[in-house]
Amino acid sequence: MKPEEIIKPENKIYSRPRLLDDRNTHYCPGCSHGVVHRIIAELIDEMGLEDKAIGVAPVGCAVFAYNYIDVDWVEAAHGRAPAVATALSRLNPGHLVFSYQGDGDLSAIGTAETIHAANRGENIAIIFINNGIYGMTGGQMAPTTLLGMKTATTPYGRRADLNGYPLRISELLERLDGTCYITRQAVHTAAAVRKTKAAIRKAFENSVAGRGTSVVEIVSTCNSGWKMTPAQSNEWMAEHMFERYPLGDLKNI
Amino acid sequence: MEEVKLMKGNEAIAHAAIRYGVDGYFGYPITPQSEVLETLEELMPWETTGMVVLQAESELAAINMVYGGAASGKAVMTSSSSPGVSLKQEGISYIAASELPALIVNVMRGGPGLGTIQPSQADYFQACKGGGHGDYHLIVLAPATVQEMADFVGLGFDLAFKYRNPAMILADGIVGQMMEKVVLPPFRPRRTAEEIAKQCPWAVTGKGGRGHRNIVTSLEMESPAMEQNNLRFQRTYAEIEANEVRYQEYYTEDAEYLIVAFGSVARICLKAIEDARAVGMKVGLLRPITLWPFPSKALDELSKRIKGALVVELNAGQMIEDVKLSVNCRVPVYHFGRMGGMIPNPTEVLDALRADFNI
Numbered sequence: 001m002k003p004e005e006i007i008k009p010e011n012k013i014y015s016r017p018r019l020l021d022d023r024n025t026h027y028c029p030g031c032s033h034g035v036v037h038r039i040i041a042e043l044i045d046e047m048g049l050e051d052k053a054i055g056v057a058p059v060g061c062a063v064f065a066y067n068y069i070d071v072d073w074v075e076a077a078h079g080r081a082p083a084v085a086t087a088l089s090r091l092n093p094g095h096l097v098f099s100y101q102g103d104g105d106l107s108a109i110g111t112a113e114t115i116h117a118a119n120r121g122e123n124i125a126i127i128f129i130n131n132g133i134y135g136m137t138g139g140q141m142a143p144t145t146l147l148g149m150k151t152a153t154t155p156y157g158r159r160a161d162l163n164g165y166p167l168r169i170s171e172l173l174e175r176l177d178g179t180c181y182i183t184r185q186a187v188h189t190a191a192a193v194r195k196t197k198a199a200i201r202k203a204f205e206n207s208v209a210g211r212g213t214s215v216v217e218i219v220s221t222c223n224s225g226w227k228m229t230p231a232q233s234n235e236w237m238a239e240h241m242f243e244r245y246p247l248g249d250l251k252n253i
Numbered sequence: 254m255e256e257v258k259l260m261k262g263n264e265a266i267a268h269a270a271i272r273y274g275v276d277g278y279f280g281y282p283i284t285p286q287s288e289v290l291e292t293l294e295e296l297m298p299w300e301t302t303g304m305v306v307l308q309a310e311s312e313l314a315a316i317n318m319v320y321g322g323a324a325s326g327k328a329v330m331t332s333s334s335s336p337g338v339s340l341k342q343e344g345i346s347y348i349a350a351s352e353l354p355a356l357i358v359n360v361m362r363g364g365p366g367l368g369t370i371q372p373s374q375a376d377y378f379q380a381c382k383g384g385g386h387g388d389y390h391l392i393v394l395a396p397a398t399v400q401e402m403a404d405f406v407g408l409g410f411d412l413a414f415k416y417r418n419p420a421m422i423l424a425d426g427i428v429g430q431m432m433e434k435v436v437l438p439p440f441r442p443r444r445t446a447e448e449i450a451k452q453c454p455w456a457v458t459g460k461g462g463r464g465h466r467n468i469v470t471s472l473e474m475e476s477p478a479m480e481q482n483n484l485r486f487q488r489t490y491a492e493i494e495a496n497e498v499r500y501q502e503y504y505t506e507d508a509e510y511l512i513v514a515f516g517s518v519a520r521i522c523l524k525a526i527e528d529a530r531a532v533g534m535k536v537g538l539l540r541p542i543t544l545w546p547f548p549s550k551a552l553d554e555l556s557k558r559i560k561g562a563l564v565v566e567l568n569a570g571q572m573i574e575d576v577k578l579s580v581n582c583r584v585p586v587y588h589f590g591r592m593g594g595m596i597p598n599p600t601e602v603l604d605a606l607r608a609d610f611n612i
Contacts, residue, residue, distance in 0.1 A: 071460060072457040
């Protein structure tokens with residue numbers, strides 16, 4: 001068979017999702033953001049939510065998410081995405097309102113907004129990228145940084161006596177009555193990607209159905225911030241991050 | 254028939270918001286403005302007009318809720334008092350930079366710091382000169398009566414939507430707390446989704462029916478493009494300055510001396526002026542209603558026929574800078590201020606005028 005005979009639309013089994021823009025991203029090669037963006041674009045299309053989806057972008061590496069996924073977006077101030085999403089959800093009932101936030105945005109500067117939006121049970125889905133570091137600003141310590149982990153602001157490794165302990169925010173959110181679904185996933189293997197997609201689908205379903213706040217934490221790599229190759233990052237994440245941030249559902253009502 | 258009510262300025266704001274067809278209010282308790290949130294919760298507008306009322310976890314959250322609501326083309330507002338408004342400055346800068354309409358109410362109390370819960374006008378600089386970061390302006394309305402507290406809700410939203418720029422009602426604690434007769438505006442329905450889509454084609458409401466995505470952001474990494482954004486903001490501000498200056502003059506036709514005061518202080522000064530006129534002193538009053546844009550041209554004109562001006566404020570001297578710029582050194586300009594929640598009486602104002610001008 002010649003290639004021309006094979007390359008036909010009816011033979012296509014994998015392609016760029018319709019709602020993922022055909023352009024280069026600013027993400028580093030090997031970063032988890034691209035995979036999660038793809039999952040979101042696929043799901044919004046598959047679930048028929050394109051016309052009703054409103055995303056809230058964070059400050060951090062995903063600040064330009066609105067340039068990559070073809071739905072309506074609001075760019076929030078650092079940490080304030082859950083407050084922005086609260087108003088969007090309350091004032092636009094029946095819409096899918098989701099925030100996309102990193103660990104610095106969600107679990108440091110935006111902790112209050114995160115906890116209170118979840119405690120009110122806002123009908124929003126929070127996609128939480130936890131890579132244990134501030135990527136955009138050059139690899140500083142995040143609340144989620146593991147003990148002993150070297151960053152630009154913990155050059156000798158994070159110390160509990162100086163910097164406190166790695167914050168497990170999903171475990172905090174799981175205790176709140178307003179949350180209906182808290183899960184921790186990863187995208188380092190094909191199987192993990194499929195599980196994450198199922199988790200985000202459930203979170204989106206919950207939001208549209210008005211069941212309360214859903215949080216999908218995705219333990220992620222930051223190979224440039226961690227100063228490793230993408231492959232090393234995946235191995236290091238599985239070996240070290242999952243011990244502190246075990247994968248699986250924390251709450252599923 | 255006119256519906257005359259007796260209520261506090263803060264309560265009037267709540268009633269006016271429902272009647273204007275506001276879509277959402279997001280607030281946090283702080284004295285002396287808590288009656289706005291309390292009145293809205295008591296009136297339960299979500300049962301009637303569908304208006305969303307939400308007590309946020311902080312002023313930060315409240316202003317960011319306003320940002321989110323405004324991004325979807327809704328008429329949304331918040332209210333607070335000085336320390337709380339300081340917390341909102343980041344969000345206000347974002348709202349201005351994203352060219353969103355919104356209404357922010359500041360019922361000022363004495364500062365700096367935690368200060369006092371008593372009335373003040375010490376947030377003039379913050380409201381009129383930026384407050385948050387970057388080159389931006391709010392449309393700043395200064396009510397002097399409970400009636401104006403009610404009326405400026407509608408005016409603030411009308412201007413905010415006309416220019417896609419946030420507006421602020423800068424009230425002092427006196428006008429927030431005092432009770433007066435007020436004629437409430439008539440009820441009007443909230444805008445439909447279709448009306449919002451027509452009025453606000455930029456609004457983030459889901460792509461439905463539009464075919465392309467809308468993005469609300471204040472971020473622009475390319476400096477030439479960010480400069481263009483700033484130039485666009487400045488054109489808007491120039492247009493507002495050309496069209497929206499509002500002020501009131503009292504006894505200025507033959508005035509030899511002019512008092513300039515805003516908010517409830519202007520009413521104290523009016524009494525001082527009546528006392529002055531009773532003893533033959535020709536004193537007039539200019540009351541700026543819009544603090545930004547400032548009535549510079551009116552003051553420039555008046556300064557050609559007066560001997561001097563006294564600026565009376567509940568602060569150490571803030572609006573006086575704009576008055577001085579307006580009169581361009583043509584006549585002497587003095588300041589009389591009380592601080593820390595103290596309020597001058599008409600006699601003190603008149604004594605200050607006599608002392609400054611040796612009359």
